[in-house]
Amino acid sequence: MLKVENVDKSYKTHGFLKQHRRKILTNINLECQRGECLGIIGESGSGKSTLGRLLIGIEQPDCGVITIHGKQIRDRKQRKGHVSVVFQDYRSSINPFYSVEKAILEPLRDYKMKEISDELLDRLLLQVGLSPDYKYKYPYELSGGEAQRVCIARAIATEPTFILLDEAISSLDVSVQLQILDLLKTLKSEYNMGYIFITHDLQAAAYICDRMMIFKDGQVQETIATKNLPNVQSSYARKLLQNLITF
Numbered sequence: 001m002l003k004v005e006n007v008d009k010s011y012k013t014h015g016f017l018k019q020h021r022r023k024i025l026t027n028i029n030l031e032c033q034r035g036e037c038l039g040i041i042g043e044s045g046s047g048k049s050t051l052g053r054l055l056i057g058i059e060q061p062d063c064g065v066i067t068i069h070g071k072q073i074r075d076r077k078q079r080k081g082h083v084s085v086v087f088q089d090y091r092s093s094i095n096p097f098y099s100v101e102k103a104i105l106e107p108l109r110d111y112k113m114k115e116i117s118d119e120l121l122d123r124l125l126l127q128v129g130l131s132p133d134y135k136y137k138y139p140y141e142l143s144g145g146e147a148q149r150v151c152i153a154r155a156i157a158t159e160p161t162f163i164l165l166d167e168a169i170s171s172l173d174v175s176v177q178l179q180i181l182d183l184l185k186t187l188k189s190e191y192n193m194g195y196i197f198i199t200h201d202l203q204a205a206a207y208i209c210d211r212m213m214i215f216k217d218g219q220v221q222e223t224i225a226t227k228n229l230p231n232v233q234s235s236y237a238r239k240l241l242q243n244l245i246t247f
């Protein structure tokens with residue numbers, strides 16, 4: 001289980017005469033189980049990606065604790081192999097000088113896996129809907145949807161227990177978005193992974209998430225099961241809902 005308890009985060013800002021700290025996240029609490037997709041929904045600047053960076057341990061909270069299976073996520077050894085991430089910007093996520101093969105196998109380089117076989121690579125490619133021939137391609141030869149599939153293959157290569165998906169479909173066109181959402185759903189059940197799905201797109205969240213955390217100004221307004229979405233209580237969540245068109 002991924003667990004966040006009483007987390008605050010602020011950043012330094014440089015004022016005219018002195019430094020201040022600007023609070024970005026206030027008293028965040030959440031839990032996500034394996035096999036579950038938890039959406040973090042909120043408008044631009046509300047702190048979603050900041051929370052995402054804390055969840056994968058690349059930044060630390062000012063206070064509070066983030067654990068995975070009871071172990072502190074800030075400890076690299078504890079999170080290694082457990083948490084992967086797929087970002088919005090699939091193009092800059094892949095080193096342009098890396099072949100698809102090298103990009104997908106990159107997270108496995110720490111593992112003593114001389115035995116990383118062509119078979120594993122081909123399986124990963126097939127699982128994300130790409131033919132094994134793609135391993136010889138370079139990022140500039142891929143469409144946006146194909147590049148994001150490569151990023152997803154890289155994310156699942158270590159068989160993580162959780163994947164952070166930070167606006168992972170936002171740069172794709174609508175039909176490709178739906179294909180990627182369906183792919184993510186399939187992989188989630190195959191690998192029994194948990195997803196944290198960060199988005200400002202309530203429609204996409206309603207399609208893939210089991211629960212949603214509605215986020216505003218760095219604070220949780222409400223957490224609700226997707227099936228109960230019509231019963232949201234907070235006025236902000238109600239406003240968001242007015243824009244929802246069911247798939």
Ligand SMILES: Nc1ncnc2c1ncn2[C@@H]1O[C@H](COP(=O)(O)OP(=O)(O)OP(=O)(O)O)[C@@H](O)[C@H]1O
Binds near residue numbers: 011012044048049200
């Ligand atoms: N490293 C940083 N130093 C200072 N301020 C930061 C830093 N990272 C983020 N911020 C500020 O924190 C606020 C929240 O940013 P964040 O990217 O987390 O929001 P978001 O909800 O993910 O927005 P978007 O949907 O546009 O990506 C913004 O005002 C941003 O300028």
